[in-house]
Amino acid sequence: MISLLNAFKAAPARPGPANLDMDRFKRLRWQTFLSMSLSYALFYVCRLSFNVVKPALVAHNLLSPAQLGIIGSALFALHLQQRRPPTLPKRKDSLVPVQP
Known part of the structure; x- marks a missing residue:
């Protein structure tokens, strides 16, 4: 049982690049987080409100039911x-192969 749990241990930390600009890294990290969060929220809201607008689009002959489908x-x-889990990077010392 212990050997099975060893397969899920975290890899040892690797040293980062020596010339890492922490201010730029933090700014890019926040930009990435905010853009992903806002785009997912926008997508989710548009997807939900689309169901509300469908009858009006068909009633005014703007789109056919097949096009809406x-x-x-x-x-x-x-x-x-979007909900698919990301693929994990392969580790050299991994006991369990990771399939993409």
């Missing part, structure tokens, strides 16, 4: 793709 399927596929 294609758009809804595309949004659902994008939502599933």
Whole structure:
């Protein structure tokens, strides 16, 4: 049992680059976090409000039900793709191979 749990141990820390600009790193880290959070929130809100607008779009003949179905399927596929867990980097000392 212990050997099985050893497969999930964290890899030893590697030294970072010597010329790392911490101010730039922190700024980029926040920019990345905020852009990902805002884009996901925007996507989620648009996906939910799209269901409310569908009847009005069909009633005014702006889009057909088939076109709305294609758009809804595309949004659902994008939502599933965003929720997919990221692939883990391979470790040299890993006992369990990681499949992408």
